[in-house]
Amino acid sequence: MFSQYVGSCVFPRPNVSGFHVPGWRRGQRMGFCNLQKLVQNTLGQKTEKFLQLPEAIRLCDERNVRMTEKLTNLLTPTKESYPDLPTRKRILCSVGELCVAQGAYQAAAKKFAQAGAMVEAISALIRSSDTSRIMAFASIARNKEVYIMAANYLQTTNWREDVELCKSIENFYNKAQAYDHLSGFYMSCAQMELDEVGALPQAIHALEEAEKVAAKSKEPATLINVRAFQSECTRMLKILRYRSREYSRKGETPLSDHSKLIQLMH
DSSP: OHHHHHTTTOOOOOOOTTOOOTTOOTTOOOOHHHHHHHHHHHHTOOSTTSOOHHHHHHHHHHHTOOOOHHHHHHTSOOTTTOOOHHHHHHHHHHHHHHHHHTTOHHHHHHHHHHTTOHHHHHHHHHHHTOHHHHHHHHHHHOOHHHHHHHHHHHTTSOGGGOHHHHHHHHHHHHHTTOHHHHHHHHHHHHHHIIIIIOOHHHHHHHHHHHHHHHTTOOOGGGHHHHHHHHHHHHHHHHHHHHHHHHHHHHTOOGGGGHHHHHHHHO
16 A cells, blocks of 8 residues: 555655755764764755755655754645645655654554654554544544454454454445455354354354445445345354254253354354
8 A cells, every 4th residue: 555655756866956954964873873864954054945845755764864853843744845736645655654754654544644644643653553543533534445444453452352443444345335354254253253252142243243244235246245245144054043942952952062063153
C-alpha cells in the first residue's frame, strides 16, 4: 500500500546550482545532529535562497535526519506558503513516508491524515500496534476501507477476552457494510466456541448471526461466496441442533462427544 502511494509523492530533485546553505561548505560531511539543526535553522529563514520544503525533505531523507516532532512541524506546509492543495498533500505524504521509514508511526499517521490519506494513516497506526489509537482513529475516519482494516487488525488482538474489542469489530464491519467480513467473523466465533470451549449453544447463536448478516450482503462480487457461506452455515446449524437434541435426550454434556461432532461437521 505504501509503495503504491509513494509514487505520487516523490519530488524531482531540484536544480541547486549556485545553491548555498549558511554554515555548510560544499563537500563537507556533517553529523546527524548538526544536519538536523541546519535544516531547522534553514527552514526558519524566510528567504528564497534557503531550502524549500521539497528540497529539505529530500535532504532529510538522504542524510537520515531523525524526524522529531519539531522537525515534522517545520516540514509541514502552510496554506500561505503552498496554496495549491495537491502540492501540500504531496509534501505531507513525503513527510509521512520519512516518519514511517524511521518507525515514527504515530507522527506518520498524523501527516497522512492531514493530507487526507486516511488508508495510509490507519496503516501507519496498525504498524504501531497501538490498539486504542487505532480504534479512536477508525471511529472518526468515515472511511469504509479504514473501518475494515481496523476490524481486521482487532481480530489479531485478544478480542475473546475483551467484550469491547469484540463489539468494536462488529461495529466497524457494520459501518463499512462489510457483511461478508462480519459473517466470516461470526463464523470464526462459532468455530472457536467449538474448538476451544465446546459450547454448542454459543456456537449456534454465532452461526445464526452469521446467517442473518450474510443475507444482507448485496455486493455482486461476493454473492456466490455469500451463498456458499450461507449454505455452510445452514448445514452446520442442522448438525449442531441435531447434536444438541441428542445431548439433551441422552443427558450428556457437549464435551463428552466433542471429537465426533467435529468429524461430523467436516
